[in-house]
Amino acid sequence: MDTFALKIIAINKVFYEGNAKQLIFSAVDGLVGIMAHHEDAVIAVNVGEVKIQTAEDRWVIAISGAGHIQIDRNHVVMMVDTVEYPEEIDEQRALEAKERAEEQLRREQSLYEYAISKACLIRAIERLKIKKKYSAR
Structure with missing residues (x-):
C-alpha cells in the first residue's frame, strides 16, 4: 500500500x-x-x-x-x-469540564456565549468517550 x-x-x-x-x-x-x-x-x-x-x-x-x-x-x-493520546486525557478534568459546560448551557447567554459553551460540551463529551473506549484495552 x-x-x-x-x-x-x-x-x-x-x-x-x-x-x-x-x-x-x-x-x-x-x-x-x-x-x-x-x-x-x-x-x-x-x-x-x-x-x-x-x-x-x-x-x-x-x-x-x-x-x-x-x-x-x-x-x-x-x-x-x-x-x-487517549492516555493523556484526565478523565476527572474532562468530567468537570462537561459539567461546567452543561451548567453554562442552562443559563441565559448571548449567541456567542452559547456557541462557546456548546463547543466546550462537545469537546468534553468526545474526550470522555475516547478515554472510555481506549482505557478498556
Whole structure:
C-alpha cells in the first residue's frame, strides 16, 4: 500500500510527522478517510477521534480539536487547536469540564456565549468517550 506525507500540528506541538497509509478523522459531514494520492482538498475537521495507520502498519489513535486539513500532491497537513493520546486525557478534568459546560448551557447567554459553551460540551463529551473506549484495552 502506498503512503503519503502526514503532519499533524496543534497549537502547542507537532503531534505527528511521517509517512502514513491512512488517516481517518471526523469532518463536518461525517468520518473521512485519506489514503495515498487522495485528490487535493481542504477539509474542515471536527472534534473527534483520529486514527493514523503508519507506514509500518501501526495504528496511532488520538483525539483532536477543531481545525482543517490541507491535501496537496500527496502531502497532508492537519492543523487543529488540540490533539492528544487517549492516555493523556484526565478523565476527572474532562468530567468537570462537561459539567461546567452543561451548567453554562442552562443559563441565559448571548449567541456567542452559547456557541462557546456548546463547543466546550462537545469537546468534553468526545474526550470522555475516547478515554472510555481506549482505557478498556
